[in-house]
Amino acid sequence: xxxxxxxxxYLFRKxxxxxxxxxxxNLNHDAMYWYRQDPGQGLRLIYYSQIVNDFQKGDIAxxxxxxxxxxxxxxxxxxxxxxxxxxxxxCASSMYSSGPYNEQFFGPxxxxxxx
Amino acid sequence: xxxxxxxxQSMFIQEGEDVSMNCTSSSIFNTxxxxxxxxxxxxxxxxxLYKAGELTSNGRLTAQFGITRKDSFLNISASIPxxxxxxxxxxxxxxxxGGGADGLTFGKxxxxxxxx
Numbered sequence: 001x002x003x004x005x006x007x008x009x010y011l012f013r014k015x016x017x018x019x020x021x022x023x024x025x026n027l028n029h030d031a032m033y034w035y036r037q038d039p040g041q042g043l044r045l046i047y048y049s050q051i052v053n054d055f056q057k058g059d060i061a062x063x064x065x066x067x068x069x070x071x072x073x074x075x076x077x078x079x080x081x082x083x084x085x086x087x088x089x090x091c092a093s094s095m096y097s098s099g100p101y102n103e104q105f106f107g108p109x110x111x112x113x114x115x
Numbered sequence: 116x117x118x119x120x121x122x123x124q125s126m127f128i129q130e131g132e133d134v135s136m137n138c139t140s141s142s143i144f145n146t147x148x149x150x151x152x153x154x155x156x157x158x159x160x161x162x163x164l165y166k167a168g169e170l171t172s173n174g175r176l177t178a179q180f181g182i183t184r185k186d187s188f189l190n191i192s193a194s195i196p197x198x199x200x201x202x203x204x205x206x207x208x209x210x211x212x213g214g215g216a217d218g219l220t221f222g223k224x225x226x227x228x229x230x231x
Contacts, residue, residue, distance in 0.1 A: 004157075033218050042119070042203060042221030043158070058218050090157050102207065103148065104219060106157035 004107035006091050011112045021076045021110045023091030032074035033092040043090060049074055085114045121204050121222025129230055134191040136225040138204035143184040146207040153200050194229055201226050
């Protein structure tokens with residue numbers, strides 16, 4: 001069964017702690033993405049990666065970091081520098097890193113709450 | 116950055132009614148995508164549009180890519196209770212040369228509520 005998995009579903013952390021969100025895909029997709037969603041808002045791009053060992057900042061990268069050591073995995077670290085980290089985080093992937101046909105498919109999301 | 120205006124923000128309709136929502140952009144896109152999101156879940160892709168003027172259907176859903184490449188609409192016919200959720204439009208400007216896995220620009224969503 002191919003798809004995108006994110007774990008955990010719910011995550012609680014104390015203020016000032018770094019936390020890493022997991023994203024794994026077995027779709028053999030080249031590109032992977034991280035979005036943040038706040039209540040009543042659309043999704044905003046944090047980081048994306050076209051290929052292993054390469055990634056680019058999105059619109060709201062400050063306070064976040066990523067790595068892409070394997071094609072299947074794209075973990076996101078929310079650092080203590082992120083001023084308002086409580087949000088719903090969504091990971092996505094798409095087959096191609098270039099070209100016009102690039103449908104993105106999303107994981108189930110991780111809801112992070114910083115206490 | 117690019118801005119997407121999605122309207123209406125919410126809709127309260129009776130079961131069986133048709134639904135229409137749209138998105139407009141301040142700049143052109145090569146791709147328009149429509150997603151549906153249930154509470155606490157990731158968005159699910161409904162329809163993808165790749166050519167200006169394109170009209171595409173998926174069951175009771177129909178979407179169109181505007182001629183100006185700055186707008187798109189989604190229609191749902193004969194709504195049923197499981198249509199409840201938040202619908203998002205998303206646009207992307209991608210080029211053939213150089214590629215680049217740019218992310219999508221999302222609208223703020225249309226919250227569809229169906230009264231039985």
